[in-house]
Amino acid sequence: MEYNEELVAAITKAVLQQINEQNVSQTDRQHIGSAKTSYANARLAEKSTNPKEVVVGVGPAFQREIKATITGIPLDDVLRNIKAGIEEEGMVPRIVKVLKTSDVDFMGLEAAKISGSGVGIGLQSKGTAVIHQKDLYPLSNLELFPQAPLISLEMYRAIGKNAAKYAKGEKVTPIETQNDPMVRAKYQVKAALMHIRETEQVDPKIPIIVWEEA
Amino acid sequence: MKLIAGVDIGNSTTEVCVGGVASDGTLEFLSSVSRFTTGTKGTVDNVAGIKTALEMAMEKLNRPVGDLSLIRINEAAPVIGDTAMETITETIITDSSMIGHNPSTPAGAGTAVGELLSIRHLGQGDTGTPYIVVADRSVTYEAVAELLNKAMERMQIVGVILQADEAVLVENRLKKKIPIIDEVRNVDMIPEHKMAAIEVALTGDSVRMLSNPYGIATLLDLDAEDTKAVTPIAKSLIGKSSAVVIKTPHGNVKENVLPAGEITIVSKDGNRRTINIDEGAVPIMNLLEESGEIQDMVGEAETNVGNMLSGIKNNMENLTSEQTGSVHITDILAVDTLAPVLISGALAGETCMEKAVGIAAMVKTKQLPMERIAQVLTEQIHVSVKVAGVEAVMATLGAMTTPGTTLPLAILDLGGGSTDAAMIDETGTVRMTHKAGAGELVSMLIQIELGLHSRTTAEEIKKYPVGRVESLFHMRLENGGMHFFEEAIDPRLFGSVVLIEPHDLIKIEENVAMEKIIQVRKEAKQKVFVRNALRALREIAPEHNIKKIPNIVLVGGSAEDFEVPEMLMEELAKYKIVCGRGNIRRTEGPRNAVATGLVLSYIGGKHDDE
Helix, strand or coil, rough: CCCCHHHHHHHHHHHHHHHHHHHHHHHHHCCCCCCCCCEEEEEEECCCCCEEEEEEEECECCCCCECCCCCCHHHHHHHHHHHHHHCCCCCEEEEEEEEECCCHHHHHHHHHHHHCCCCEEECCCCCCCEEEECCCCCCCCCCCCHHHCCHHHHHHHHHHHHHHHHHHHCCCCCCCCCCCCHHHHHHHHHHHHHHHHHHHHHCCCEEEEEECCC | CCEEEEEEEEEEEEEEEEEEECCCCCCEEEEEEEEECCCCCCCCHHHHHHHHHHHHHHHHHCCHHCCCCCCEEEEEECEEEEEEEEECCEEEEEEECCCCCCCCCCECCEEEEEEEHHHHHHHHCCCCCCCEEEEEECCCCCHHHHHHHHCCCCCEEEEECCCCCHHHHHHHHCCCCCEEHHHHCHHHHHHCEEEEEEECCCCCCCCCCCCCHHHHHHCCEEEEEEEEHHHHHHHHHHCCEEEEEEECCCCCEEEEEECCCCEEEEEEECCEEEEHHHHHHHHHHHHHCCCCCCCEECCCCHHHHHHHHHHHHHHHHHHHCCCCCCCCCEEEEEEEEEEEEECEEECCCEEEEEEEEEEEEEEECCCCHHHHHHHHHCCCCCCCEEEEEEEHHHHHHHHHHCCCCCCEEEEEEEEEEEEEEEECCCCEEEEEEEEECHHHHHHHHHHHHCCCCCCHHHHHHHHHCCECCCCCCEEECCCCCEEEEECCCCCHCHHHHHHHCCCEECCCCCCCHHHHHHHHHHHHHHHHHHHHHHHHHHHHHHHHHHHHCEEEEEEEEECCCCCCCHHHHHHHHCCCCEEECHHHHHHHCCHHHHHHHHHHHHCCCCCCCC
């Protein structure tokens, strides 16, 4: 086959045309999930001085666009168990929604920063959770539960309890977590889609809002 | 310059010292190394450890091991220590008569008396009777609270026992505050329709009524005879944060004494004395002292102590390939201790501190096969190896290099397996003794009393002071002081009790309070080292009078401990003795005394080995 300038130009043109067509189809569909919810009227969450408080920062799509974790556990139950765990240890839970970011570590840190005790829990809508402390670097943490498909309701209860114990400055035994190397392969697509849906709801202008009235 | 190496094989470490002898006979110390001993002391397995230690020592001088002209190994004292523990009591709860554990979060402080009733049978309850309601895990805290709130309208509910850890959750939803105990694992074993008393202590306090026999009598209406019978229950509830006592006809808490077996001590003069292990450590040690010089010790056949003692002997016979019957146990150190053991018949997985006796035994063989070690070592590294000098004499020689020492001098060698003492007077006469029990027994006691899973953790607790990480930036020290970190520390240490190593913090995984660790650690050291030091010194002192020893140098691995030397100094100050941690060659601290002594003795001795 003979290569010449004309052929290269023809191929380039064809490729460009296809790329342009794709661009058009992508702008047609900006969202894979539902439309963006407006939190313009929501109340911003403020820093508290109550030392008995543990703040749970949920993801932008929590209980609204996404109602269950990656394995189908209703988010209402997840939140109820985390709150029960905190309450059993004699501490007070406060629920906020982090709209600034959809990253679990940053969510946990944002929650910790406004928590009266300095301890917060980050909870993504797909179920991934982290226990954070205000003085830590974002990607550091007290305890991380990275494999959402393996977290049960009992574990969410234990996460609440442990966070409360950290806040009390008690000796904490880290929660035993399972590890399944196949989980990643099995849930990768679903996790990615859920994360995109969550990220679509991010709104840096309203960083963190009151989610459940006390 | 000729290079001479001294090698000291101890129960736990192998020490090497390399010295250079100039042509005019002057000696210069060049390097020293300490390594873990490989295999049991005095066996050919030691060669591997000796080789690495020698290589490391020579590496510091940038010379191959082959450059050594002579290696001197000590005639190791033929004593080897071993430790074991024997539980001598056992607690049993019969008829599910009590629950006494420490749930982390019970609720509603106070006491109450009522009839036990399952939450599933609430409908059967009468209006006139007070009830203590029992709920298992399958009923959620919301349901429990709702059912109780409803039932309270028509009947009297005075207390709750929960299987799940939900006491605070239930309490927060109840209209009336009553005592609630949770985390009772075997809730199904609680007998229904029996009368019971329940108590939850105030925060930070322990139960008052149920840990007092008359308190139980008051609550459950007992007569004098029954009150006497519940005394063990009251005793076992001392210090608990919550408790339930159930009135059953045959229910009680029993403490059984386990048949632990007897030890027979055979003296040199042929006398035989026998004592049962369950008498505890003090009578055993008294009998041992009475017996004078010991020929051997035998444990009762088919008992735990018998198996332990014959096990040690068999082990030694195999190692030294001596004939059966030639290995003797010449000393033991018995120490009273407490071990947390699960109570049988318990409803909430309660543990009880059972009495136990920890034993360190010491075996004496005719001679350790040091010549074999020397032979194998020569074959492997092609340097002539000589077995030279008695361990205690070499240690004393090495100890003499500590500044400020003079004859007569006594040394206390605090090792891993045994505590040895030796004394040299101005005429050069040496008296020495070996006593069972040292660092390894301390580690065992720490492990047992704190209920630790691994011996390694116990070893570390023995070696380092503790602290408690209170935030990412500061730590409370065991003397009450505060330490601030320049940078935030590893978040995994947050809230934990840690061991303060010179360059690192080690987290203790078990849930034990810092105060408890300090107390157990100090007591274990006191029980073993102080007791053994006095025992050993009394034996070598002129006329067995410790006051006649003018100065004592502490050597050996355990003399490096951060508190043992101070404990001994305090104790020996009563006898007006100069006592302190050795500083071998002004540089080595208390280690390396024997190895240094071996090199030194080369200068003094005749060199027919060349």
